[in-house]
Amino acid sequence: MALRITRNPSPRSDAERAEILAAPGFGRYFTDHMVRIDWTAADGWGDVEVMPYGPLTLDPATAALHYGQEIFEGLKAYRQPDGSVATFRPEANARRFQRSAQRLAMAELPTELFVESLQALAEIDRAWVPDDPAESLYFRPFMIATEVGLGVNSPSSSYTYLLIASPAGAYFKGGVKPVKVWLSTEYTRAAPGGTGEAKCAGNYAAAFVAQAHATSQGCDQVVWLDAAEHRWVEEMGGMNLYFVYGSGSSARIVTPSLTGTLLPGVTRDSLLTLAGDLGITAEEGKISTDEWREGNASGALTEVFACGTAAVITPVGSVKSATDEWTVGDGTPGPITMQLREHLLGLQTGTKPDPHSWMHKLV
Template sequence: MSQLSFDQRSNPNARSAAEREQVLANPGFGQTFTDHMVSIDFTEGVGWHDARLEPYGPLVLDPATSVFHYAQEVFEGLKAYRQAGGSIVAFRPLANAARFNRSCARLAMPELPEEVFVESLELLVQADRDWVPTTEGHSLYLRPFTIATQVGMGVNYPSKTFRYMVIASPSASYFASGVKAVKVWLSTEYTRAAPGGTGFAKCGGNYAAAFVAQRQAVQNGCDQVVWLDAFEHRHVEEMGGMNLFFVRGDRLVTPPLTGTLLAGITRDSILTFAADLGLTAEEGKITIEEWQAGCASGEITEVFACGTAAIVTPVGSVKGADREWTIGDGTPGPVTMRVREELLGIQYGTRPDPHGWVHKIC
């Protein structure tokens, strides 16, 4: 337990069981939120204070609040899973806590003690445990975030006050009708991140800057965008919100973390448990020319993306302004599906957890 004492106040207007079940029957993703939220304030010279579990509701912020004007904020994303025996768990929350603090440090924001981060998740999930779906493949998505709350428009210094919060939303399976391979767009016009920037941080500005390229992908008949390096626009980095893996026989290869990619928790997990499946996993650079040629020769048989929301997403085809090709036969491959099933099995408790990643909440 942390040294902070959480004031806990139940929501007097919590939804009824019938209302909740109606939502859980078709939750979508990020559309409906549970009855409570966690809030903790920070003041320079005082530290973190006024920790509370309270009813979910709107925030009242001055129009000149710093976050609106200078985007000083970071967030995380992870899930709570209801396992077969009825217990509710999180997957590697300490890894999320560590990444959260790396993001905070890059954005000149106060770090949150890891034990406080985990306790805040536990409190919210325990309070809203009935919102954790029982349907196979569904989960409760958790969104911790910190925003700058100082009022004023001076750009020379970071905010001196902040608010950390956690909200939760029941989410359905990413694949509504089975696992489908996605088509991706190679973005050569826009850049997600450059060395020395905020590419490794999970901050809102990175995602806002990516929307135009994602829209371009959709306009070209693709599901997602693939980002390339900032200098040559040739080396593959990551997909929108997901890391990439290339399958070469029994080898899994993923672009290295160079400060421009998000260090995905799912990515790290796959690099670790690949050996349990008899696979070799490593980091390695790859250009779009090598990707296309590898698919043509059969050296690259599968490609998949991975992240908290989509777990493991097969990539079936690639399109760019001057090229287009198919990966394998364009359908989810056997290695991709083995990796996906192993990850889901650990998270939902149907397979062993040899690395101690599952964190029981209640």
């Protein structure tokens, strides 16, 4: 498989790019290029093509538009102290992308092609990686079914993998702020045997109504509960959750176990290891909404935070449901939450050691 590069004939000027990087936001601006790799049942994966960022041309009967065969990933590249650009655990994202493809009966992109696409785009659009350690270049790899036709007897016979990138500013302006969450009993994100552990477009489309309901209740995010009893905590919006018991040297953190209905977050998995590096006991288990409320009331449960690629670690300050409302700790970001956040960000930006060799140099 060859690497083919077609440079954008009209890239952003240095001045335009500098203006964007001064206040990039999140997902608002995109770099000058993108990557495309096509797959067909007859020929398998084709060449890695770097091309100008631009619109796609799709037939109205393209399978992805009708039957939802679309998966995606999200990961970041960070400017390192020596000026190089590195990303965090890309092989883990590649493996999850493959698992999502399996669940939706799509072609599986090999890990080496996934990583090669990141390297190719980082090389040509290196100037788009912010210098500020609080900022990053967000990669969005995704894949769509491209067979034309409305038959539903079998999966698509062709797929297109695409990679785009967007400079991302600091997620929290003015400091890390705890969020207020809504416990959703009206809607269910995923059920056993469904697509909960796949990172597919339909999961997010189905979540918008619950997020809108949470917003109408004065909350920032929705917390999903299990489909059967609506009492076991699963995850928050597009992020995994952690619960902190105790404090100081006796603190331990617990995250809901993966049951097939939760997204297996790369940040979630990383924190299970990093917590141990810091002397914090980390476990997987089951947490009910009653345990959450009662644990906060008794003081046994001291902090709660969510974790994911976009915000890294987000403290949860208060909780609201149809029947109750309570504060987590004193409502401010807790010390364990902030310790883990600082350590993870330091590792990603190259200011702390990387004992597990998780950072992958791109350029």
